[in-house]
Amino acid sequence: MANSKLTTYLILIICFCFTVPSTAKTSTLVQEIKQQSQVQDKEPFVGVNLGTDVSDLLSATDLVSFLQVQKISHIRLYDANQDILKALAKTKIRVIISVPNNQLLAIGSSNTTAASWIDRYVVAYYPETLITGIAVGDEVLTTVPSSAPLLLPAIQSLYGALVAANLHTQIKVSTPHAASIILDTFPPSQAYFNQSLTSVMVPLLQFLSRTGSPLMMNLYPYYVFMENKGVVPLDNSLFKPLTPSKEMVDPNTLLHYTNVLDAMIDAAYVSMKNLNVTDVVVLVTESGWPSKGDSKEPYATKDNADTYNSNLIKHVLDRSGTPLHPEITSSVYIYELFNEDLRSPPVSEANWGLFYSNSTPVYLLHVSGSGTFLANDTTNQTFCIAMDGVDSKTLQTALDWACGPGRANCSEIQPGESCYQPNNVKNHASYAFDSYYQMEGKASGSCDFKGVAMITTTDPSKCYYIHSIKQHLL
Numbered sequence: 001m002a003n004s005k006l007t008t009y010l011i012l013i014i015c016f017c018f019t020v021p022s023t024a025k026t027s028t029l030v031q032e033i034k035q036q037s038q039v040q041d042k043e044p045f046v047g048v049n050l051g052t053d054v055s056d057l058l059s060a061t062d063l064v065s066f067l068q069v070q071k072i073s074h075i076r077l078y079d080a081n082q083d084i085l086k087a088l089a090k091t092k093i094r095v096i097i098s099v100p101n102n103q104l105l106a107i108g109s110s111n112t113t114a115a116s117w118i119d120r121y122v123v124a125y126y127p128e129t130l131i132t133g134i135a136v137g138d139e140v141l142t143t144v145p146s147s148a149p150l151l152l153p154a155i156q157s158l159y160g161a162l163v164a165a166n167l168h169t170q171i172k173v174s175t176p177h178a179a180s181i182i183l184d185t186f187p188p189s190q191a192y193f194n195q196s197l198t199s200v201m202v203p204l205l206q207f208l209s210r211t212g213s214p215l216m217m218n219l220y221p222y223y224v225f226m227e228n229k230g231v232v233p234l235d236n237s238l239f240k241p242l243t244p245s246k247e248m249v250d251p252n253t254l255l256h257y258t259n260v261l262d263a264m265i266d267a268a269y270v271s272m273k274n275l276n277v278t279d280v281v282v283l284v285t286e287s288g289w290p291s292k293g294d295s296k297e298p299y300a301t302k303d304n305a306d307t308y309n310s311n312l313i314k315h316v317l318d319r320s321g322t323p324l325h326p327e328i329t330s331s332v333y334i335y336e337l338f339n340e341d342l343r344s345p346p347v348s349e350a351n352w353g354l355f356y357s358n359s360t361p362v363y364l365l366h367v368s369g370s371g372t373f374l375a376n377d378t379t380n381q382t383f384c385i386a387m388d389g390v391d392s393k394t395l396q397t398a399l400d401w402a403c404g405p406g407r408a409n410c411s412e413i414q415p416g417e418s419c420y421q422p423n424n425v426k427n428h429a430s431y432a433f434d435s436y437y438q439m440e441g442k443a444s445g446s447c448d449f450k451g452v453a454m455i456t457t458t459d460p461s462k463c464y465y466i467h468s469i470k471q472h473l474l
Contacts, residue, residue, distance in 0.1 A: 047074030108150035187250035193269035214283035221260035239311030290348035297457035384437035384447035408435035
């Protein structure tokens with residue numbers, strides 16, 4: 001997950017006009033979803049990681065409904081949560097499930113335990129639930145190096161159990177790595193795997209090649225930038241358009257790199273080639289940008305997070321590949337879906353999410369023209385309201401600014417007017433905040449008010465609806 005990078009960088013209803021037994025209906029449904037999934041997964045996609053260090057996480061059923069509303073078709077779990085796997089049944093959502101690091105010993109040392117794990121978490125749900133991969137551990141080689149000898153045996157035992165269940169061609173087994181297993185990453189042509197890991201990486205890559213499985217990499221340009229400020233420009237890290245003079249050039253290949261992520265991916269390809277493996281595809285299992293940080297993380301902002309993730313989505317869905325491999329576009333799982341408020345400091349650790357735990361967006365992605373992924377791009381259906389739990393004095397100060405220097409239209413919350421009731425600071429502040437937000441064209445940063453406001457995609461009251469119509473007519 002993201003915290004370990006601090007030290008390492010980085011749906012379908014089938015109707016028949018005649019009676020069909022219910023089991024046949026179910027079988028046909030599952031088969032059609034399965035076939036559609038196999039076709040779709042041949043194209044690069046953007047998925048999301050689902051961390052669960054959240055104090056009020058949605059129920060499994062509500063979570064899946066939320067994923068469907070947001071048109072999220074690929075997710076990665078850090079475990080194999082059975083409630084979520086059950087709720088995903090008969091949807092079109094594809095899921096990577098995971099074996100936590102603390103289970104490697106049991107699975108890596110016992111084929112029977114591995115077979116039981118596959119029976120319990122895969123066979124019991126597939127194909128109704130579209131499990132596409134198993135991530136064995138997470139950054140094992142860098143975070144728990146003592147477990148490194150167990151990694152490949154665990155992967156092989158799980159793969160053997162999939163073979164026994166005849167599921168090995170549908171479900172791939174791999175393990176996510178931190179970027180720091182690769183050294184000398186720029187220029188990419190000089191990159192190589194840490195030689196102390198060769199005894200693990202060589203047989204692992206041979207396994208991935210033999211089974212058609214991807215090399216899973218957690219890649220964070222944010223950490224590359226933070227550790228190399230002054231060397232790596234912010235614009236290169238955020239996928240911003242660059243003039244030719246600002247592009248990074250590999251002096252050995254003369255390839256031009258317009259963003260850090262492409263360079264990191266190509267460094268992985270070069271590292272594999274150095275070990276004589278050229279047919280394994282890189283799957284980016286984590287990438288993202290925090291929206292808030294402490295005083296030592298000034299670049300963890302909503303604007304930068306919005307820019308990075310919006311541009312990342314466009315980059316993947318443009319299918320332009322990398323300078324070294326323009327014919328291969330890596331799919332990417334964004335870290336992460338929700339802010340995990342229970343995570344330990346620094347502040348950024350709790351602020352990688354696209355959404356707050358109450359399902360409102362932390363910021364609005366700008367991905368128009370990139371398909372239907374993520375409905376929180378519906379900028380015509382957003383509102384700005386006061387956050388819960390803010391004291392009245394702080395809200396009153398923000399309200400006074402919005403109705404005064406901010407020049408928000410606050411006429412409807414005056415005594416006797418249509419939105420005066422309920423007469424409390426929070427409701428009046430929400431009205432004023434939204435007035436200002438709409439007036440500013442819903443521009444980035446216009447719904448903040450020193451951290452006491454938030455964006456919502458749900459129309460909170462009739463007053464907001466009336467207000468928005470008035471703003472539109474004006």
